Amino acid sequence: MISPLHNTAQQHPLQTAIRLLVRANETTDLSTGNHTQLAASTQANSATKTQTAITTNPAHSAIRPLDISYQQLSLHVSQLAQTLTNSGIKQGDIIAAVASDNVALIHLYWACVDLGCLFFPISARFSAYKVAELLNQHNVAFVYSDIKDFDQQLSTAIMAVKPLDNAKSIIQVINKINWLDLSAYDIAAQKLTTAKLTPSADAQSLPAPTIDINAPQNIILTSGSSGHPKSAVHSLANHIHSANGASSRIALNQGDSWLLSLPLFHIGGLAIINRCALNAAAMVIQQAKCSLSDYLEHAQVTHLSLVPTQARQLLNEALASLSHVKAVLLGGGIIDNQLVHSFLQADIPAFSSYGMTEMSSQITTSHANTLGHHGAVLPHRQLKVVDGMIWLKGECLFLGYLADGKIQRPLDSQGWFCSNDLGALDENQQLTVLGRADNMFICGGENIQPEEIESMLLRHQNVKQALVFGINDQKFGLLPAAVIDYVDGNLAGDTNQALTDMICSQLARFKRPRQYFLWPHNLPQAGLKVSRQQVINALPQQ
Known part of the structure; x- marks a missing residue:
């Protein structure tokens, strides 16, 4: 078969594939897809003009779409x-x-599909040594x-x-790397122009290649909530079955648009x-330095994925921006009842x-x-719970972890x-997820599941993020402690006392946190989920 991209291009050639949002100090010729910078004198007042355009004249908004069709x-x-x-x-x-410009990454992803190569996106927020x-x-x-x-x-x-000998062996590999130039597709550098993106005659005459959808196609690092991400390998068949099953629960149709708010090094972004490719929907890419709510209002977004923190902010500060959205998919954190009630009251499909x-x-x-x-489980997946543990299989199940040049599938x-x-x-x-088995600890003979306590802590209006872990105690072995990101x-x-009272009255007294720590904000975060171990390691010695 040919890739979903080329298939959709043949079936819906003029349908928008990528909708870009350009800065207020750029002009866009939608007939050619070319945009250029305005004069410096105009740029000087761009911030003021942006605010004025958005608030007083939405028809001439500072945010304008630049569409790339599937063809x-x-x-x-x-x-x-x-x-x-x-x-x-x-x-x-x-x-x-190792990049943040999604337009270039989208082109590279589908090119890898055509070539049978493995697309390996890595967070640009990783340290240079980690990338190396x-x-x-x-290899x-x-x-x-x-x-x-x-x-x-x-x-x-x-x-x-150090050790320097090991560094030298790594640098030998680095020195052999071929660095690819994708500047023609680099929106962040404002290099996407009609001239550079006009396909050559040879490209226009090339037939869409036949591909093996069951072959290894990408590497995605797991979230690494334990601090040690693994390299998961997927096939295109995995993604096709995943997308088809997801669309059975959240409809995505031709002409709809999904905001690409998740990075492509995360499985949710991919x-x-x-x-979108399978359903002839558009990907909306945020490029200008405007708020998320501005984009939702002016970019015709129908679907978006949000982490709870983003959702709370939109509901509290820009509820109107969600009024035309068909579906909000929540993930990447605990979804508390207060957040759910807010969506229900606003009649927004979440x-x-x-x-x-x-x-x-x-x-x-x-x-x-x-x-x-x-x-309930989506099509093309199977799920069972045995002794409280979730087990999975099906056509969406990855090919395995890549290690030492081999794909290992732990089944x-x-x-x-x-x-x-x-x-x-x-x-x-209907599945209820209780938490990670490897997060659980024992306090005086009682099992403590941190996620249960975290969910309760997040109900307090002064708590943005919460993490619970066990601290050493001579009598009980481990006692609950909480790391809190306060509003x-x-x-x-006062908040800590209220949290303690709430846990005692609604869960159990032995589950109350014995210590509260301030959330460390100086930690690098490469993905959507923070590493629990990284947060704990950054705390003062207990």
């Missing part, structure tokens, strides 16, 4: 694939991407980055780390690309889901509810994958 994207990808082939890239090669370790670990020979002088940063970071990288994104999905469940004898998540199914087969730090003392 154009298909041709661009064919041309890029040809360029990559000419660079010596062949089937099975790994192409790493990953490139060395997987990556081709890298794209939009970070200035990133090759030099890698070399400097490696040589600064899922959006595949969903959904919660249970998902993971190893299952190519969503596994179950439900309308957001106060019962605490995440819905039991019947092909089931252990999620290490604790859960329960009710009589209607107003000046009210921390």
Whole structure:
């Protein structure tokens, strides 16, 4: 078969594939797709003009869409694939991407599909040394980055780390890397022009290649909530089945648009690309420095994925921006009842889901509810709960973890994958996720599941984030402690007492936190989920 991108381009050539939002100090010729900077004198007042345009004259808003059709994207990808082939890239090669410009990454992803290469997006927020370790670990020979002088940063970071002998062995690999130039697709650098993106005659005459949808297609690092992410490998078939199953619960139709609010190094971001291509929907990419609410109001967004913090902010500060949205998919954190009530009262269709990288994104999905469940399993997935543990299999199940040049798939004898998540199914087969098995600790003989306490803590209006862990105690072994990100730090003392009272009255006295710590805000965060161990390690010695 051919890729979903080229198939949609043939079926719906003029349908928008990518909708870009350009800055107020740019002009956009929608007939050609070209945009240029205005004169410096005009730029000087751009911030004021942006505010005026948005608030007083929405018809001439500062935010304007720049659309790329599926036909154009298909041709661009064919041309890029040809360029990559000419660079010596062949089937099975790994192409790493350390970048934040999503337009270039989308082109590279689909080019990798055409070539049978493995697309390996890496967070640009990782340290240079961490990136170097990953490139060395997987023997990556081709890298794209939009970070200035990133090759030099890698070399400097490696040589600064001991032991020096190990650093030298890594730098030998780094020195052999072929750095790819995708500047023609680099929106962040404002280099997307009609001239650069006009496909050559050769590209326009190239037929869409036949691909093996069951072959390894990408590498996505797991969230690494324990601090040690793994390299999960998926096939295109995994993504196709995932997208089709997800669309059975949250309809996505031709002409709809999904805001690409999740990074492509996260499975949720990659899922959006595949969903849109399969359903001839547009991906809306945020480029200008405006608020999320401004984009929702002016970019014709119908679907979006939000973490709870983003959702609360929109509901509290810009409720009107969500009025035309068909679906809000919530994930990446605990969804408390207060947030659910806010969506219900505003009559905004919100959904919660249970998902993971190893299952190519969503596994179950439900309308957001106060019962605490995440819905029934989606098509193309299988789920069972044995002794409180969630087990998974199906057509969305990844190919395995890449380690030492081999893909290793940790399954039991019947092909089931252990999620290490604790859960329960009710009589209607609705799943409630109770937490991670490896987060649980024992306090005086009693099992403590941190996520249960965290969910309760998040109900307080002065708590933005909460993390519970066990601190050493001679009598009880481990006692609950909480790390709190306060809305107003000046009210921390009163808030802590209120939280303790709430846990005692609504859960159990032995589950109350014995100590409260301030949330450390100086930690690098590469993904949507913060590393629990990283937060705990950053706290003062207990």
